[in-house]
Amino acid sequence: MNIRLLCLGALCLRSGTGYDIKKLFESAFSHFQSASFGSIYPALAQLERDGLVTHHNEPGARHPERKVFEVTEPGRTAFAESLASIPATEQMRSDYMGLVFFAHLLSTETLQAKLAEIEAFYQSELEYLVAIRDWPGQSPGIHFTIEQGIAVYRAKLAHLRSQGPSLLARHREAPTPPPDGLP
Amino acid sequence: MNIRLLCLGALCLRSGTGYDIKKLFESAFSHFQSASFGSIYPALAQLERDGLVTHHNEPGARHPERKVFEVTEPGRTAFAESLASIPATEQMRSDYMGLVFFAHLLSTETLQAKLAEIEAFYQSELEYLVAIRDWPGQSPGIHFTIEQGIAVYRAKLAHLRSQGPSLLARHREAPTPPPDGLP
């Protein structure tokens, strides 16, 4: 599921500008996909070339003009069809886990700072999801994704808070143990 | 943390071939980063150009020859330094969550199949991590990452098993509810 398809999906929920869609990526989509303007605007342009969305410029002479995009009927059909053919996969890329994997090469202070950094991130993501959890008008599917996000961030925070201190303690005692015994 | 840096890290743990490193990405690294041969071999070539690794061909005339890579002293230093400067971030790209977000556009059968698909994936990842959990010789950092993986997959499975059936039931009753009320 690339950015183009998710932009199309966003417009199936409600019409809006590229800027609006960016905000969606920073809120409702944030715990499963990110995207920058540099991928959103070209995606919208291509969707329009393919006839899956259209836009009309909003009245009022602002600059640049607000381009409100709207999905077309072929677009709506194409989205539903594409969706059904996408395998349910997941992939994580976690620099945090990479860092901790090689923690024996960091100073204790650095490691501690990294753990604090990721804890703050987890905390703010969790707070956001809890805040939107009971908004009215959510479909069961959307509610399900929010609940999953909450469950995952809670598990990550619980793990970090219970295991973090002992990781740091062991790290302080034995700064550079030669690791081995990999699968 | 790109593939190049992770390959360098892998060689800091133990020397090996590109093929060996691929297996590491499929096992010990699998729950936080994936990589294909098409990124690993060029990464090793570039690390060697930069003097961070060297290789020697293993005796015995097989084809193609086994190139055993080994980190150099500058490589070891460069890795430790790079590591300290990487922010502890995480990003998920979950087609599964994207799919469920738009579940109202899928048939109940399709949705059910997708949930079964991801459950099998979670299950096998969890089993793998539990199996390697108590291997001897792991550094505290490596152990920490495995524990986190276990905690996360358990939370995901628990969420899926407790909320999946009710999602499917509500989906069956109201096939295409108009969702709204997004943040």
Add this chain to the structure above:
DNA sequence: TCGAACATGTAAAAGGTTACATGATTAC
């Protein structure tokens, strides 16, 4: 009036996947 948010877009570069091409060795 000043900074944050709104608003659109492009070009270059980075990063990675997929598919192809080739062939040996090992375990059953």
Add this chain to the structure above:
DNA sequence: GTAATCATGTAACCTTTTACATGTTCGA
């Protein structure tokens, strides 16, 4: 003998990020 695993590499392509460029509107 035959299938799986071991083993290396390239090239074309795809996706996405980063950095730049520009200007407006709104609220404090």
